[in-house]
Amino acid sequence: MPALLTWLAAWALLRVLSAGGLLPAWGAALGLGLVVALALRRASAWRRLIVAAGLPVAALLQSLAGWVSSRLIGAGGTLPAWAWLLPAALLLAAYPLRAWRDAPVFPTPALALRGLGALTALPAGASLLDAGCGLGQGMAALRTEFPSARIEGIEWSGLLRLATAARCPWASVRRGDMWRADWSRFALVYLFQRPESMARALAKAEAEMAPGAWLVSLAFAVPGRVPSAVLRPSGASPVWLYRVGAGALERLSACAGPQSGSAQVDNPHNKPARSGRH
Ligand SMILES: C[S@@+](CC[C@H](N)C(=O)[O-])C[C@H]1O[C@@H](n2cnc3c(N)ncnc32)[C@H](O)[C@@H]1O
Numbered sequence: 020m021p022a023l024l025t026w027l028a029a030w031a032l033l034r035v036l037s038a039g040g041l042l043p044a045w046g047a048a049l050g051l052g053l054v055v056a057l058a059l060r061r062a063s064a065w066r067r068l069i070v071a072a073g074l075p076v077a078a079l080l081q082s083l084a085g086w087v088s089s090r091l092i093g094a095g096g097t098l099p100a101w102a103w104l105l106p107a108a109l110l111l112a113a114y115p116l117r118a119w120r121d122a123p124v125f126p127t128p129a130l131a132l133r134g135l136g137a138l139t140a141l142p143a144g145a146s147l148l149d150a151g152c153g154l155g156q157g158m159a160a161l162r163t164e165f166p167s168a169r170i171e172g173i174e175w176s177g178l179l180r181l182a183t184a185a186r187c188p189w190a191s192v193r194r195g196d197m198w199r200a201d202w203s204r205f206a207l208v209y210l211f212q213r214p215e216s217m218a219r220a221l222a223k224a225e226a227e228m229a230p231g232a233w234l235v236s237l238a239f240a241v242p243g244r245v246p247s248a249v250l251r252p253s254g255a256s257p258v259w260l261y262r263v264g265a266g267a268l269e270r271l272s273a274c275a276g277p278q279s280g281s282a283q284v285d286n287p288h289n290k291p292a293r294s295g296r297h
Contacts (some may be wrong), residue, residue, distance in 0.1 A: 021061065025053075026073040029050040029054045033046050036059050058070035068110075071153060078149050086098075109178075115176055121216050122213045123210065126153060127157040127159075128255055129156070131162045132164050133250070135165075145167050146171065146206060147165060148171050148209065150220070155183040155186045157209055158187055161207075173193055198219070205228065214240075217239050220234060220236070224261065230263055232262070235260040239259070247261055
């Protein structure tokens with residue numbers, strides 16, 4: 020919303036200035052100045068970039084549309100207004116509204132889960148779920164760690180599901196809402212969502228998954244809950260592990276053992292959980 024409001028404010032300013040007869044270059048400079056000033060108020064570098072880039076990207080798209088219409092219709096012609104609905108429809112198909120409430124597409128880096136297989140020591144053929152599997156990078160990282168596991172993904176966006184099913188023929192990918200899916204048959208559910216989803220995810224895991232099963236989250240911890248373990252692969256975000264069921268921490272101590280690769284493992288019984296943002 021802050022990004023949308025900033026872009027709208029900049030376009031409104033441009034309109035007012037051009038109606039007032041100001042040179043387009045001055046109008047653009049003032050609009051850009053407004054956008055940059057508002058972008059600097061955002062907390063993270065990514066958010067500042069997204070807010071600041073909106074106006075230049077929109078201006079670029081507009082001139083691209085001008086170029087396309089001059090090619091299709093001839094000089095001076097303009098595309099009908101409804102043509103703008105096509106990219107909007109594509110965006111909506113890739114990003115149906117409910118998906119925004121949990122997390123937008125943001126891929127798991129290839130080596131982000133390094134050490135997870137050794138730490139969790141799941142039996143061969145165990146079933147794993149990537150809840151909100153996006154374009155499949157999380158499933159690929161799981162496959163590296165658990166080469167003999169049965170990997171499934173569930174994704175709310177039908178378009179992403181299709182692309183991911185084609186990209187990851189070794190996994191079973193279906194369209195659906197991860198919150199409505201049954202997690203009971205999985206030995207491990209992996210999430211890369213957002214801090215606000217984590218308490219709900221752990222409650223669901225504890226209600227549905229078997230004792231000893233794992234809920235694994237990249238980057239985001241469950242607020243106020245001590246994780247069973249934390250993997251800290253060098254140069255990557257922490258991976259938070261929660262083991263379902265009573266006595267889990269004791270069993271974890273027994274299996275944590277020495278770790279592979281450069282991943283560092285914490286068993287932070289008394290450390291407060293930290294969380295972050297995309
Ligand atoms: C941050 S991405 C993670 C993608 C993938 N798990 C990975 O790590 O590479 C989050 C994904 O969750 C999907 N998503 C969000 N809410 C969902 C829901 N309720 N049910 C299923 N998928 C959802 C989004 O569409 C998005 O593709």
